[in-house]
Amino acid sequence: MEFIVNFFENITPVQRTFIFIxxxxxxxxxxxxxxxxxxxxxxxxxxxxxxFFTSTTILINFLLAFILIETSDYLIENNLSLYNYFFDVxxxxxxxxxxxxxxxxxxxxxxxxxxxxxxxxxxxxxHHSDHKVDSTTAxxxxxxxxxxxxxxxxxxxxxxxxxxxxxLLYQSIxxxxxxxxxxNIKLPKNLDRLMSYVIVSPDMHKIHHHYRLPYTDSNYGNxxxxxxxxxxxxxxxxxSKIKYGIDVFPSERKNSSIYYLLGQPFQSxxxxxxxxxxxxxx
Numbered sequence: 161m162e163f164i165v166n167f168f169e170n171i172t173p174v175q176r177t178f179i180f181i182x183x184x185x186x187x188x189x190x191x192x193x194x195x196x197x198x199x200x201x202x203x204x205x206x207x208x209x210x211x212f213f214t215s216t217t218i219l220i221n222f223l224l225a226f227i228l229i230e231t232s233d234y235l236i237e238n239n240l241s242l243y244n245y246f247f248d249v250x251x252x253x254x255x256x257x258x259x260x261x262x263x264x265x266x267x268x269x270x271x272x273x274x275x276x277x278x279x280x281x282x283x284x285x286x287h288h289s290d291h292k293v294d295s296t297t298a299x300x301x302x303x304x305x306x307x308x309x310x311x312x313x314x315x316x317x318x319x320x321x322x323x324x325x326x327x328l329l330y331q332s333i334x335x336x337x338x339x340x341x342x343x344n345i346k347l348p349k350n351l352d353r354l355m356s357y358v359i360v361s362p363d364m365h366k367i368h369h370h371y372r373l374p375y376t377d378s379n380y381g382n383x384x385x386x387x388x389x390x391x392x393x394x395x396x397x398x399x400s401k402i403k404y405g406i407d408v409f410p411s412e413r414k415n416s417s418i419y420y421l422l423g424q425p426f427q428s429x430x431x432x433x434x435x436x437x438x439x440x441x442x
Contacts, residue, residue, distance in 0.1 A: 161251045168325040168332075176332070180218075183336045187295040187343040196346040196366070196399065199292045209418045210296035213286065217299045220306040221331075227310075231317050232324050241321030255329070258322045260384060262330045265316035267382035270309050272393070275377050280308065283425040288376065289415040291405045293369050298338040302425055337383045341365035349399075360385050367397045371405045373434045407432055 199206075235241045243258055274284040286302040301309070317327060341360045355361040360381045368379040378395030381388045388394040405415065408430035414420045 161255060164329065165251070165255070165323075165325050168328045169323070171325075171328055176328070179332050180335055183339045184295050184298070187339050187345070191294055191344040194346050195344050196362070197292075197344060199294075199344065201292055203294075206292055206294070206416070207296040209416055209421060210290065210300040212418050213301055213303075213421070214296070214299040216303045217301050217306045220303060221310060224307075224310050227314060228317055228327055229324055231314060232322060232327060235318070235321035236323065243320055243322045243326070255326060258320050258326050259330045259333065260386075261320045262313065262316040262322070262327070263334070263381075263383040264387055265319060266309065266313035266330075267334060268380050268387040270312035271380040271382070273312075274305070274308065275380070278429045279425070282427065282429055283308065285406060285409065286421050286424050288369065288406050289409055289421070289424070290369075291412045291415060292344075293342055293366065293404050294344040295339050295342055297369075298335070298342040302421070304425060334382055341382075356385050357389075358385060359383060363399045364388075364394075366399060366402050367395055369402070369404050370397060371403045371407045371432070373432045375435075376406070376432055 236244065239245070243254060249257070271284075274280040283302050283304045286305065287297070287300050290297045290300055313327075313331075322330075337359060341362050342365065343362060345362055347355075347362060349363070352361045352363040356364040360379070360383065364379050364381075364385060367375050370376060375395055375397050378393050379388050380393055385394070405412070409415065409424075
C-alpha cells in the first residue's frame, strides 16, 4: 500500500491522463465485444457531446484542484486531519475508510441531492438524457454539475482531512468505476449480482438510467454499493427492460446537441412519471 501512496504522491498530469484515457479506451473496446444492448448508432457521433462535457469536467476539476490541495495541507499541518489521528488502523484500512468517506460524500450524497432538489435535477438531467448509455456517458456532466460535485468532494476532504495522494487515488478509482458501470457491457447475471454487493456493477447502475421513476431515483452509488443498500435506495429491475433517457425530455436529437444540453438546466422543471415497481428485490 505504501507503494500506491507513493505513486499518487508523485503522479504527473500525464500519468493521470493515461489512467483516464486508458480506462475509457479499454471499456470502449470491451463493450463492442460483449454489448448489453446492440445500439444502432454511429459510436463516434454519439460520443461527441459526451466527450465535450468530459473535457469541461476535466478542465473544471483541474482549475479547482488547488482548493483540495490547500485544504488537505492545512488540515494536516494544523493537526486537524482525521486520517492521521482517528484512523489508528493499518494503512490499508486507513485508505479504505478514507475512500469510503469520500465516495459517500463526494459521490453518493452529491448524486442523491441532485435528484431531490429541482434546480439541481435540471442540471443533472444532462447526464440522464443520454439515450444510449455507454462508456462515454460516465463523465457527461454539465459544467455546473462539475462544480457542484467538486464542492461535495471538498466537503469530504474537510471531513477526513486525507493527504493529496489519497484524494488522487480516490478520483482515479472513481473515474474507472464510473466508466465501468456506465459501459454497455453484458456480464453474466450472477456475476453482476455478486459484484453489486461490494461495488456498483454495470446492471446496478443501468437501472438508475431507466427513463422512468422510481428507478431513476435509485442506485445512486458510484464506487461502493453499500450506501444504496444501507440507506434504502437500492433497486433491482430486469436489465432487458431498461430504456434510457428521461420520459419528459424524449427528443434524442435535442439530447444529442451540445448547444441544447448547455441550456438544459434553464428549462422548466418536469418530473418524470412513475411506473409500477414490480421487480424489487433485496
